[in-house]
Amino acid sequence: MKRSAKAFLAPWIALGLVVSACAGGGAPAAPTSAPAAAPTTAPAAAAPTTAPTRAAAAPTTAPAATTAPAAAATTAPAATRAPATAPTAAATTAPAAATPAAAAGGAKKSYKLYMMCKVAGIPYFDNSRKGGEEAAKELGDQLIFQCPEKGDAPSQIQLINAAVAQKVDAILISANDANALVPAAKKAMDAGIKVTTWDSDIAKDGRILFQNQASSEQVGRVQVQIICELIPNCTGKIAINSSTTTATNQNEWIKWMKEELKDPKYKGLELVTTVYGGDEDQKSYTEAQGLFKAYPDLAGIISPTSVGIAATARALEDAKLNGKIQLTGLGLPSQLKQYVKDGTIGKFALWNPVDQGYLAVYMTHLLLDGKITGKEGETFTAGRLGQKTVGKDGEVLLGPPLVFDKNNIDQYSF
Numbered sequence: 001m002k003r004s005a006k007a008f009l010a011p012w013i014a015l016g017l018v019v020s021a022c023a024g025g026g027a028p029a030a031p032t033s034a035p036a037a038a039p040t041t042a043p044a045a046a047a048p049t050t051a052p053t054r055a056a057a058a059p060t061t062a063p064a065a066t067t068a069p070a071a072a073a074t075t076a077p078a079a080t081r082a083p084a085t086a087p088t089a090a091a092t093t094a095p096a097a098a099t100p101a102a103a104a105g106g107a108k109k110s111y112k113l114y115m116m117c118k119v120a121g122i123p124y125f126d127n128s129r130k131g132g133e134e135a136a137k138e139l140g141d142q143l144i145f146q147c148p149e150k151g152d153a154p155s156q157i158q159l160i161n162a163a164v165a166q167k168v169d170a171i172l173i174s175a176n177d178a179n180a181l182v183p184a185a186k187k188a189m190d191a192g193i194k195v196t197t198w199d200s201d202i203a204k205d206g207r208i209l210f211q212n213q214a215s216s217e218q219v220g221r222v223q224v225q226i227i228c229e230l231i232p233n234c235t236g237k238i239a240i241n242s243s244t245t246t247a248t249n250q251n252e253w254i255k256w257m258k259e260e261l262k263d264p265k266y267k268g269l270e271l272v273t274t275v276y277g278g279d280e281d282q283k284s285y286t287e288a289q290g291l292f293k294a295y296p297d298l299a300g301i302i303s304p305t306s307v308g309i310a311a312t313a314r315a316l317e318d319a320k321l322n323g324k325i326q327l328t329g330l331g332l333p334s335q336l337k338q339y340v341k342d343g344t345i346g347k348f349a350l351w352n353p354v355d356q357g358y359l360a361v362y363m364t365h366l367l368l369d370g371k372i373t374g375k376e377g378e379t380f381t382a383g384r385l386g387q388k389t390v391g392k393d394g395e396v397l398l399g400p401p402l403v404f405d406k407n408n409i410d411q412y413s414f
């Protein structure tokens with residue numbers, strides 16, 4: 001906290017101003033994501049979109065992106081919890097374009113989309129919002145982006161009910177709980193609202209489509225592969241510092257981490273515990289400190305949350321344990337750059353969260369248009385991301401995860 005408050009207050013204030021401009025009805029900031037031509041995901045050869053076999057286990061570093069980093073989103077604070085000036089639960093509405101995109105041979109349709117993240121104040125979700133706003137603008141939709149102050153299911157149920165009362169056309173959810181939101185989501189669908197999920201799913205009878213950032217299996221396995229690479233001789237105790245106990249995505253990834261650990265090549269690694277920082281900066285920091293204390297011989301930590309990994313890195317440095325305890329997980333390059341450069345984090349993974357938000361809005365718009373229905377095998381063009389396919393259980397994959405290290409981290413703007 002000390003470091004973040006001092007060194008990163010200014011960029012946060014700047015970001016807060018941008019957000020309030022959007023909330024006030026101004027045009028959304030220019031997209032920070034790559035232009036159509038620039039690859040935003042690792043090539044298929046480096047990280048296949050299908051689940052990797054154990055043989056193909058070694059994680060590969062994503063190639064240098066060809067995009068010039070965007071100006072606005074390149075600096076993020078170490079703290080993953082927003083100070084007062086950062087975006088809050090207040091909705092930011094992207095205005096619909098003056099001329100909505102034409103639906104082939106019919107009326108031009110402009111939809112009111114209600115996009116919800118897990119909890120307000122997380123830079124990761126600011127990037128998803130940017131992508132969502134970019135797509136909404138292209139499609140002529142109105143996007144209401146809203147996140148609860150508290151990252152839990154009851155808060156999200158309240159927001160779902162509020163969205164139903166607002167008679168939105170679709171609700172796009174990154175969920176804090178796989179099952180608790182289902183009855184509210186079903187009620188929304190009964191009212192004629194299309195429900196989709198992105199980032200973190202709910203049980204499939206509560207939604208039509210799920211935009212998954214990357215195969216959950218691959219995301220889970222790659223983090224174990226990296227920690228094994230980082231820990232000398234791949235031997236020692238490891239722990240997981242996760243988000244909330246009920247988060248669908250983190251729980252799914254942890255399941256795959258445990259699967260990966262069953263491979264005999266990890267026989268030297270012992271997963272001693274999983275703790276939960278709740279996607280809150282301070283709690284994640286405290287949980288990390290708890291791990292240092294409880295396991296003085298800890299060799300590595302995996303933190304599969306953008307909030308948790310940044311807080312854990314800070315805790316490691318504050319305790320002067322960086323280098324002694326290896327750290328990996330999922331996080332934003334813009335937030336973790338300093339820790340990669342000073343060696344606290346050797347490597348970590350993610351995807352492009354701007355593209356993630358963009359794809360979530362695109363697929364939901366096409367669902368509302370009736371161009372896709374959620375059936376396995378349907379294909380569609382998601383604007384600058386090109387062709388995407390609806391997979392099993394209505395899952396639409398963004399692409400393979402990206403792996404970041406000191407060689408490529410400067411090339412990413414999110």
Ligand code: RAM
Nearest residue numbers: 124243304305306307330
């Ligand atoms: C946090 C959230 C989000 C997850 C990322 C990696 O920002 O938990 O759901 O996808 O981390």
